[in-house]
Amino acid sequence: MKRTIAAAALFFAAAAAADEPTLIRFGRGFAAEEQVWLMSVRTDLTPNQGKKYQLKQILFQANPERFQAYLAGELDAGTAPGLAVIFARSEGVDMKLVASICQEAKGENYFSTTYMVKDDGPIKRVQDLKGGTIGVVGYKTATDLWARAGLLNAGLVPDKDTKVFSLGFPAMGDAVRTDKVQAGTFVEPFYSQQVAKGGLRKLFTAVEAVGYDHELLDVWFGEKFLKAHPDVVRAFLADYVAVTKYYLSNMEQAKRDLHKANFVRGPIEAYLKNADWRRDPNGRLNVESLKKLSTFMLDKLHWLDKPVNVDAMVDQSYLPR
Amino acid sequence: MKRLRPYVLILVALVAWEITARSGLWSPILFPSLERIGGQLWAFISQPEGFTQTWTTLYRTFAGFAAGALVGVLLGMLMGRSQFVAGLLDPVFSGTYAVPKLALFPIFIFVFGLGSLSKIALIFLECLYPMTIITYHGTRSVNRVFVWSAQNMGASRAATLARVVFPATLPYVFAALRVALPVALIVAIITEMISSVDGLGYLVTYSLSSLKTDRMLAIVVVISALGLALDHALVALRNRLVYWEKLDTYYV
Numbered sequence: 001m002k003r004t005i006a007a008a009a010l011f012f013a014a015a016a017a018a019d020e021p022t023l024i025r026f027g028r029g030f031a032a033e034e035q036v037w038l039m040s041v042r043t044d045l046t047p048n049q050g051k052k053y054q055l056k057q058i059l060f061q062a063n064p065e066r067f068q069a070y071l072a073g074e075l076d077a078g079t080a081p082g083l084a085v086i087f088a089r090s091e092g093v094d095m096k097l098v099a100s101i102c103q104e105a106k107g108e109n110y111f112s113t114t115y116m117v118k119d120d121g122p123i124k125r126v127q128d129l130k131g132g133t134i135g136v137v138g139y140k141t142a143t144d145l146w147a148r149a150g151l152l153n154a155g156l157v158p159d160k161d162t163k164v165f166s167l168g169f170p171a172m173g174d175a176v177r178t179d180k181v182q183a184g185t186f187v188e189p190f191y192s193q194q195v196a197k198g199g200l201r202k203l204f205t206a207v208e209a210v211g212y213d214h215e216l217l218d219v220w221f222g223e224k225f226l227k228a229h230p231d232v233v234r235a236f237l238a239d240y241v242a243v244t245k246y247y248l249s250n251m252e253q254a255k256r257d258l259h260k261a262n263f264v265r266g267p268i269e270a271y272l273k274n275a276d277w278r279r280d281p282n283g284r285l286n287v288e289s290l291k292k293l294s295t296f297m298l299d300k301l302h303w304l305d306k307p308v309n310v311d312a313m314v315d316q317s318y319l320p321r
Numbered sequence: 322m323k324r325l326r327p328y329v330l331i332l333v334a335l336v337a338w339e340i341t342a343r344s345g346l347w348s349p350i351l352f353p354s355l356e357r358i359g360g361q362l363w364a365f366i367s368q369p370e371g372f373t374q375t376w377t378t379l380y381r382t383f384a385g386f387a388a389g390a391l392v393g394v395l396l397g398m399l400m401g402r403s404q405f406v407a408g409l410l411d412p413v414f415s416g417t418y419a420v421p422k423l424a425l426f427p428i429f430i431f432v433f434g435l436g437s438l439s440k441i442a443l444i445f446l447e448c449l450y451p452m453t454i455i456t457y458h459g460t461r462s463v464n465r466v467f468v469w470s471a472q473n474m475g476a477s478r479a480a481t482l483a484r485v486v487f488p489a490t491l492p493y494v495f496a497a498l499r500v501a502l503p504v505a506l507i508v509a510i511i512t513e514m515i516s517s518v519d520g521l522g523y524l525v526t527y528s529l530s531s532l533k534t535d536r537m538l539a540i541v542v543v544i545s546a547l548g549l550a551l552d553h554a555l556v557a558l559r560n561r562l563v564y565w566e567k568l569d570t571y572y573v
Contacts, residue, residue: 064529071348091350091532133435140530163518165435166526171427180435303531 022232023054024225027066027078030059031187032102032217032277035244036079037263038254045246046239053232062138067093076225081142082215082290086297089313090304094223096315099237100285101217104206105278112205112277113146113216114191117183118176119201126154126204132182135167135175140303142206142216143185145293148301150209176200188274189266196270210296214289216277226315233318241283241320248281287314353535361539375543378509378520381437385444386505392445393452393501394494400453401460401490402482414453422446426512440512447508448501455500459493460486492566495559502555503548510544 028036039046040057049055058075060066063084069075071093080088085097104112115134117123123132129151136143144166148158156162167175172184173194183203186194194200207213219240226233247254252272259268280286291310297303335355341347342354349357365371400407426443433439463486471485513522521540528537560567 064532067532068351071351087530087532093348093350093532138530139527159518165518166516167435168427171430174431175435178431180430 021051021053022229023056023076024232024236025074025076026055026057027060027069027075028057029066029079029217030061033079034254034258034276035240035247035279036101036219037258037261038243038247039239041257041261041263042243042246042254045243047242048235048239052235055236063141067095070095070222075222077219077221079217080220082218082285083142083145083293083297085218085220085313086290086294086304086308086310087140090306090308095220096223096226097218097220097285097290097313098226098233098315098318099219099240099283100215100280101219101283102277102279103213103286103289104210104216105213106207107278109275110278111188111191111275112207113143114186114205115147115150115183115203115209116176116186116191116194116200117203118179119199121179121182123182123203126150127156129154129162129182130156131161133163133165133180135165135172135181135184137169137172137185138166139164145297145301146206146209147183147185149296150204152300153209153211173197173200188276189270192270192274210293212289212292213278213286214293215286218285219283221318226318230318234320237283237318238320241281244279244283245281248279251276283319285314285316287311290314350532350534353538357535358538358542361533361536362542365536365539365543371543374519374521374524375547377437378506378513378522379547381440381444381513381520382502382505382509384437385441385509386448386502388441388445389448389501389505390452390498393449393497394456396449397453397456397497398460398482398486398490400457401463402486407457410453411457414450418450418454423508423511426515430516435516440509440517443512444505444508447504451500451504452494452497455493455497456490459490459496462493463489491563492559495555495563498559499552499555502551506544506548506551 026036037057039049039055043049046055058069060069060078063080066075066078066080067084067088070078079101082097085095088095106112123129134147134151136147138144144164147164151158151162151164158164165181167181167184169185169187169190172181172186172190175181176184177199186200206216219237221233255264255272256268258264259271264271287310290313294304294308294310298307338352339355342349342352396406396410400410422443425446426439429439429443433442467485467489468481471481476484509520510522510525513520514526515522517523521544524540525537528534528540
């Protein structure tokens with residue numbers, strides 16, 4: 001009798017597990033990923049969540065750790081800068097970009113990562129950074145790439161003419177003010193905070209450094225997951241696009257919701273005022289910009305050992321048509 | 322066979338690593354084969370840049386370690402011989418020993434700059450604690466009969482300190498040096514990982530950012546070899562100077 005009950009319990013448990021929607025273990029970051037975070041905060045905007053997939057967002061501080069977790073089989077998907085995925089692909093990591101989160105773009109309405117110097121300091125143009133130091137938030141990151149691009153445009157050789165130092169975003173303002181570095185990288189909300197404090201001014205932006213609008217953050221999936229669960233990915237991206245559209249048309253409310261859910265910390269008023277990066281309402285990637293970045297990384301920065309096939313790295317077929 | 326014993330576990334670990342790497346269960350980015358790590362190690366040691374980066378780290382390590390050792394031994398001896406100094410400093414050292422000094426690194430950067438000085442200052446601070454505390458206890462445990470004998474024979478306070486207390490404390494000083502030296506190397510590497518444009522710690526971060534785990538592990542091997550070589554050198558120096566109390570074997 002006991003055996004029969006146990007077997008029945010096991011059967012029902014297995015049947016229940018089989019009905020459970022597929023879990024997506026999603027590695028997220030801590031900046032500029034509003035629409036991704038909103039998927040967990042406003043589940044009412046994601047009709048497929050809980051039915052066709054379950055979403056578990058896991059916070060990571062840096063890209064290498066996120067990719068290592070993926071390689072260790074602990075993640076199925078995540079967010080990452082396009083250039084980080086270019087690195088990963090060049091090392092043979094089987095992941096693909098499936099949607100865009102945000103882009104560095106020209107225009108008054110958009111924020112572009114800004115390099116600032118002391119207002120009353122001797123650095124009037126990028127060429128004046130010769131013999132100085134520029135602060136970035138990590139080596140071989142997007143901030144490193146833009147800094148190097150800006151220096152190369154000014155005829156300076158990074159590391160030789162100008163040192164590139166890694167510093168945290170929170171320390172950047174004081175580091176520039178105390179001349180520990182002559183120029184620093186500023187993203188929101190630090191940019192607005194430092195501008196409000198005064199004493200700093202823009203030297204160049206990320207878009208000005210590379211010369212064209214380009215991908216900043218994207219959504220990636222592991223290739224095995226894409227092959228095993230194409231419908232799950234489609235359902236996820238359908239919700240993602242819906243949330244992106246909601247975010248773009250209801251930005252203030254969306255930001256308030258994210259702030260309330262502790263996805264964003266700091267004063268809410270400042271967060272509401274911050275200019276935002278450009279976000280494609282349909283999540284479409286600017287593939288050409290990724291190709292240009294890849295070529296720049298290979299030819300000018302020598303960051304890659306071999307060319308990366310960007311077309312093979314991107315698959316937008318899972319996005320809603 | 323006895324000589325090989327210390328290397329058995331290392332050999333087992335290497336074999337386990339290679340089996341894991343070749344099993345195909347994990348990506349070679351996570352577990353690169355020993356051959357790939359060896360290749361990167363050879364590339365590192367055969368290029369002048371490898372030597373330059375190693376020297377940068379060693380320079381920071383030695384500078385901070387030497388300053389920490391010198392001040393630590395002086396303070397430790399003073400605390401051991403003077404109740405007043407002990408009463409003054411003991412609460413400071415005991416109360417702040419558990420504080421991770423690394424948390425102060427951002428402040429050190431703002432005070433001493435992004436270059437070597439902030440790193441050397443932090444290494445100094447990290448080494449100061451074990452040096453002072455172990456020397457202090459060593460000084461206090463000097464056989465009183467030696468001190469009384471010296472005093473009875475008319476030795477001055479300074480002569481007693483230099484010719485009796487200091488030599489008797491030397492085994493403790495070397496014990497402190499053996500604790501502080503790896504700490505110095507670790508702090509040098511970590512501070513370079515946090516904020517630097519050179520040194521082995523910088524190379525570790527740079528390799529990780531490039532997903533070059535094999536290169537990163539090759540540098541870890543170099544760091545490990547450096548730590549071992551420095552400790553061997555210290556033990557050799559100890560056995561030469563503290564000849565009356567030699568360590569029986571290296572692996573005591």
